Amino acid sequence: xxxxxxxxxxxxxxxxxxxxxxxxxxxxxxxxxxxxxxxxxxxxxxxxxxxxxxxxxxxxxxxxxxxxxxxxxxxxxxxxxxxxxxxxxxxxxxxxxxxxxxxxxxxxxxxxxxxxxxxxxxxxxxxxxxxxxxxxxxxxxxxxxxxxxxxxxxxxxxxxxxxxxxxxxxxxxxxxxxxxxxxxxxxxxxxxxxxxxxxxxxxxxxxxxxxxxxxxxxxxxxxxxxxxxxxxxxxxxxxxxxxxxxxxxxxxxxxxxxxxxxxxxxxxxxxxxxxxxxxxxxxxxxxxxxxxxxxxxxxxxxxxxxxxxxxxxxxxxxxxxxxxxxxxxxxxxxxx
Amino acid sequence: xxxxxxxxxxxxxxxxxxxxxxxxxxxxxxxxxxxxxxxxxxxxxxxxxxxxxxxxxxxxxxxxxxxxxxxxxxxxxxxxxxxxxxxxxxxxxxxxxxxxxxxxxxxxxxxxxxxxxxxxxxxxxxxxxxxxxxxxxxxxxxxxxxxxxxxxxxxxxxxxxxxxxxxxxxxxxxxxxxxxxxxxxxxxxxxxxxxxxxxxxxxxxxxxxxxxxxxxxxxxxxxxxxxxxxxxxxxxxxxxxxxxxxxxxxxxxxxxxxxxxxxxxxxxxxxxxxxxxxxxxxxxxxxxxxxxxxxxxxxxxxxxxxxxxxxxxxxxxxxxxxxxxxxxxxxxxxxx
DNA sequence: GAATTCTGTTAAATTTTTTCATAAATAATC
DNA sequence: GATTATTTATGAAAAAATTTAACAGAATTC
Numbered sequence: 001x002x003x004x005x006x007x008x009x010x011x012x013x014x015x016x017x018x019x020x021x022x023x024x025x026x027x028x029x030x031x032x033x034x035x036x037x038x039x040x041x042x043x044x045x046x047x048x049x050x051x052x053x054x055x056x057x058x059x060x061x062x063x064x065x066x067x068x069x070x071x072x073x074x075x076x077x078x079x080x081x082x083x084x085x086x087x088x089x090x091x092x093x094x095x096x097x098x099x100x101x102x103x104x105x106x107x108x109x110x111x112x113x114x115x116x117x118x119x120x121x122x123x124x125x126x127x128x129x130x131x132x133x134x135x136x137x138x139x140x141x142x143x144x145x146x147x148x149x150x151x152x153x154x155x156x157x158x159x160x161x162x163x164x165x166x167x168x169x170x171x172x173x174x175x176x177x178x179x180x181x182x183x184x185x186x187x188x189x190x191x192x193x194x195x196x197x198x199x200x201x202x203x204x205x206x207x208x209x210x211x212x213x214x215x216x217x218x219x220x221x222x223x224x225x226x227x228x229x230x231x232x233x234x235x236x237x238x239x240x241x242x243x244x245x246x247x248x249x250x251x252x253x254x255x256x257x258x259x260x261x262x263x264x265x266x267x268x269x270x271x272x273x274x275x276x277x278x279x280x281x282x283x284x285x286x287x288x289x290x291x292x293x294x295x296x297x298x299x300x301x302x303x304x305x306x307x308x309x310x311x312x313x314x315x316x317x318x319x320x321x322x323x324x325x326x327x328x329x330x331x332x333x334x335x336x
Numbered sequence: 337x338x339x340x341x342x343x344x345x346x347x348x349x350x351x352x353x354x355x356x357x358x359x360x361x362x363x364x365x366x367x368x369x370x371x372x373x374x375x376x377x378x379x380x381x382x383x384x385x386x387x388x389x390x391x392x393x394x395x396x397x398x399x400x401x402x403x404x405x406x407x408x409x410x411x412x413x414x415x416x417x418x419x420x421x422x423x424x425x426x427x428x429x430x431x432x433x434x435x436x437x438x439x440x441x442x443x444x445x446x447x448x449x450x451x452x453x454x455x456x457x458x459x460x461x462x463x464x465x466x467x468x469x470x471x472x473x474x475x476x477x478x479x480x481x482x483x484x485x486x487x488x489x490x491x492x493x494x495x496x497x498x499x500x501x502x503x504x505x506x507x508x509x510x511x512x513x514x515x516x517x518x519x520x521x522x523x524x525x526x527x528x529x530x531x532x533x534x535x536x537x538x539x540x541x542x543x544x545x546x547x548x549x550x551x552x553x554x555x556x557x558x559x560x561x562x563x564x565x566x567x568x569x570x571x572x573x574x575x576x577x578x579x580x581x582x583x584x585x586x587x588x589x590x591x592x593x594x595x596x597x598x599x600x601x602x603x604x605x606x607x608x609x610x611x612x613x614x615x616x617x618x619x620x621x622x623x624x625x626x627x628x629x630x631x632x633x634x635x636x637x638x639x640x641x642x643x644x645x646x647x648x649x650x651x652x653x654x655x656x657x658x659x660x661x662x663x664x665x666x667x668x669x670x671x672x
Numbered sequence: 673g674a675a676t677t678c679t680g681t682t683a684a685a686t687t688t689t690t691t692c693a694t695a696a697a698t699a700a701t702c
Numbered sequence: 703g704a705t706t707a708t709t710t711a712t713g714a715a716a717a718a719a720t721t722t723a724a725c726a727g728a729a730t731t732c
Contacts, residue, residue: 018712018713019712019713019714020713020714021712021713021714021715022711022712022713025711025712031711031712032709032710032711032712033710033711033712034710034711034712037711037712056718059718059719059720060717060718061718062718
């Protein structure tokens with residue numbers, strides 16, 4: 001693959017009869033030059049459709065106008081929406097984004113992180129990553145980092161954390177069920193204690209306490225993976241064990257989907273005998289049957305906020321390290 | 337944001353008492369060096385966790401180990417699955433990917449294309465892009481390009497086209513409906529004549545002909561946008577107009593979703609009075625009510641194939657410009 | 673003693689930005 | 703109006719980190 005290399009500044013300089021430095025000055029509107037030379041240079045630039053070699057610029061300036069986004073799974077609608085928002089904002093501001101799917105694989109995360117640094121990214125957005133492993137290395141290079149969704153267990157000047165109000169979401173979901181007469185509320189959640197899930201759980205727990213509801217450990221049903229099948233099996237098992245519950249707070253819409261499948265199979269009427277509420281408000285929750293009540297997050301806002309904060313940090317427009325907690329909303333549909 | 341720049345080869349050279357070139361040779365396992373020096377160098381490299389500056393390498397070698405992916409909307413599950421497959425394969429092979437959402441905006445497409453070239457990408461995957469606008473510029477720089485899904489209206493040595501067998505999909509869908517007794521089959525499709533949709537339509541048309549079914553123009557219902565609401569409105573309008581149809585072939589699952597919503601609102605029984613079949617087999621089609629029969633594509637295979645072909649082209653392992661048409665499958669569910 | 677092999681050094685190349693120096697033009701001073 | 707001071711425009715050269723090619727010296731083999 002021989003590549004017909006494009007013109008370089010040197011060529012432009014020669015063609016327009018000035019020095020390389022002058023071309024650079026004109027192109028970047030930086031330093032002094034006469035109107036006359038500007039015109040001369042720009043004519044040649046346009047005639048030959050000259051494009052700056054961004055690799056060379058990056059080497060020289062140590063700035064790349066590139067950020068990295070590390071995300072578990074872009075196939076997940078919620079993450080995809082966040083990424084889209086990041087990408088859109090970055091495009092507007094002249095940044096490109098490296099997309100890095102980790103599938104929660106720590107090794108892949110570390111490998112990507114190193115590679116991104118070596119490629120000279122200006123900043124990094126970490127969506128729900130494992131976040132602990134890289135802490136030390138991260139802090140050595142100091143590019144700004146923004147965490148979305150999952151809280152990092154490290155802190156630094158250049159680190160910001162952005163998430164939805166998961167605690168409030170847990171409260172809203174639980175209260176919605178209690179207001180509809182439920183007392184035996186099962187919570188269906190990821191077994192790993194991710195900050196997001198933990199917050200939702202705490203909202204649930206505190207709300208039960210507030211209403212003087214006391215439930216045994218068996219009402220906390222953990223699944224190994226946030227996945228339709230896992231949820232279906234777990235709920236089915238609880239039914240088989242004879243657990244009496246009148247509602248399920250699923251910490252994810254996909255878990256809710258699985259729970260509903262189990263209930264249907266057992267011919268348990270929704271919402272009459274058991275009510276269900278999910279979390280995330282992914283599109284499927286609206287169109288599945290029955291339509292799932294849920295707590296909606298705003299992934300666009302999460303993504304845009306993250307991108308904005310990161311770019312501001314990169315460009316030195318801010319250096320405050322405040323965290324952002326975005327509001328959630330209760331969406332009532334047919335399962336409650 | 338002062339950046340504590342990492343060590344350079346020069347530092348490693350100094351620290352291990354050899355020359356820069358020697359360090360390079362050791363690191364790239366290129367040229368000759370003694371085992372002794374190798375050890376000396378690697379010790380220092382590991383001790384200080386040296387990372388090659390990929391920007392400098394890229395500048396010198398004119399190779400970046402980066403590819404670009406231009407995609408209309410990563411939020412679309414089908415595209416997301418393709419992108420994930422691309423990314424996974426690239427990661428395995430040591431490439432990173434720039435993700436570029438265009439939202440079908442031609443200007444954004446062109447801007448991204450230029451930027452990607454300036455950033456020195458080694459190759460490009462175009463998913464269902466507008467593909468015509470950039471043709472000339474594309475061919476000037478000669479990096480290999482692989483098109484997925486939508487057929488480019490240009491051809492070149494370095495261009496490959498990969499898609500599902502959309503024609504066959506159209507045939508399968510239409511035959512499935514005919515076999516279930518349908519004769520008045522509406523086709524619901526995107527008004528833009530994208531190669532994918534056109535192929536599906538031709539499959540439909542030819543199948544009707546094969547079975548001697550003759551339908552008026554009014555059975556071809558076009559929507560401006562592939563979108564739930566558009567489909568709902570369009571189908572509703574056809575009903576109001578008094579069109580008699582016993583089935584709908586929707587060229588996309590999302591269109592099928594909208595069609596079903598319209599039918600439900602009009603209290604038309606599915607599949608008893610009207611059967612529906614979609615295209616793509618996105619996850620929602622399985623879980624919506626009634627579950628949608630559809631033609632399944634294999635986005636993972638599309639993405640992986642595209643990535644493999646592109647990387648082979650980049651690395652000169654192949655230079656054949658064959659196109660790939662991947663098989664589709666009929667998935668029967670409740671709407672037929 | 674010549675040819676071959678091995679090892680390491682030096683210098684050039686990639687493209688852009690920046691610093692420094694010089695030349696030219698303009699303004700300020702007496 | 704001549705001299706100095708200031709401003710403006712431009713070019714030359716260095717720097718950024720790496721790879722590669724040319725080269726030189728030493729060791730080995732024939």
